[in-house]
Amino acid sequence: MSWVTEFRALEDDCRRAPSAHNTQPWTLRYGDDDIRVHWDPARSLPDSDPTRRDLFLSLGAFIETCLIVAAGAGLPVSCDVAVDQASLRAARLVPAPAVYDTPFTLASVRQRGCARGGYAPGVLDAGTLTALTALGADLRQVPSRSLVGPLASADRWMFGTPEVVAELREWMRLSPRHPRYALDGLTDKAMAMSRVEAAGLAAMIAPRAYRVTRHLGTPALLAAASKGLLRYDGSVLVLVGSAVTPESVIEHGRALVRVWLALSERGLAVHPLSQLLDCTATGTALAATLDLAPDESPLAVFRTGRPLRPAPRSARIPAR
Ligand SMILES: Cc1cc2nc3c(=O)[nH]c(=O)nc-3n(C[C@H](O)[C@H](O)[C@H](O)COP(=O)(O)O)c2cc1C
DSSP: OOHHHHHHTTHHHHTTSOOGGGOOOEEEEEOSSOEEEEEOGGGSOTTTOTTOHHHHHHHHHHHHHHHHHHHHTTOOEEEEEEEETTTTEEEEEEEOSSOOOOSOOHHHHHHOOBOOSOBOSOOOOHHHHHHHHTTTOEEEEEEGGGGHHHHHHHHHHHHTOHHHHHHHHHHEEOSTTSTTTTTSSEETTTTTOOHHHHHHHHHHHSHHHHHHHGGGTHHHHHHHHTGGGGOSSOEEEEEEEEOSSHHHHHHHHHHHHHHHHHHHHTTOEEEEOTHHHHSHHHHHHHHHTSOOOTTEEEEEEEEEEOBSSOOOOOOOOOOO
16 A cells, blocks of 8 residues: 555544634645645635735644654655645645654644633743743743733724624634534634523624624624633743745744644643734734844744643544
């Protein structure tokens, strides 16, 4: 059996990779002796992610997950990251002289997830931060309380921007009756919402209601719902780096998933808060606090800590 056929049997595990709004933008094209990683533009977020930072981070997370899964099965596979905008190709997976050298296992890939509920107080210790940095990620630790105000501003911007809300609406699955509930997007469970909260949110952002209530305080009301999220003594980590090419963002996405896997192996969860970067005002203000080199920018922001409840299992499209 060729390595390509063997890898194909592992695709469902590769698909456990994280992606913004759980759009799972990747598509795999199987050749005789290579596997090409493309992306589906219908699964990108042109209004929420106009620079495609999250798209390429997600593709990087997927590529790294593919390599870890292949290594777990003893398949010697490496990746050749080269973005071709014309054919929407991000990388090729190719045969390698040796199995990919990674500390992570299939079990870590299967166990990882985002937890958006409460976290126990406590900041990340210096040893863990050093171990994460050794995975190739430049991380800056910020006290969670310092971002309470910026998160409220970023949420008001997010819920007050019709195009961004439209994409949220498209990718949120706020009831188990949604036809794509088990396949993709953000479910009520994944967002740690009760049935009542999910129904309330669905009603507030329904197109007709939102057109009217957007001017009557709905964004402030929705932003208020996440007010308590950072009001405890916890850690927010910011991944920073140079992101001058799509390839460099993909490399940062690979490092990001390594960090999330390492945290998960320590019983620590993550909750990304990308709106802090997407909102220009809060993104610029945050960058100014980070002592960055001229070509560097913040690429991902997430709180991390010991979750009060385990991360729920998110939906995935099965491999065909
Ligand atoms: C680049 C990137 C950005 C993300 N941004 C956010 C975010 O702003 N808010 C959030 O709640 N989750 C965010 N996520 C997490 C995804 O929603 C999550 O990975 C996806 O729903 C799949 O769930 P899982 O990671 O639990 O498997 C982001 C993930 C990635 C890879």
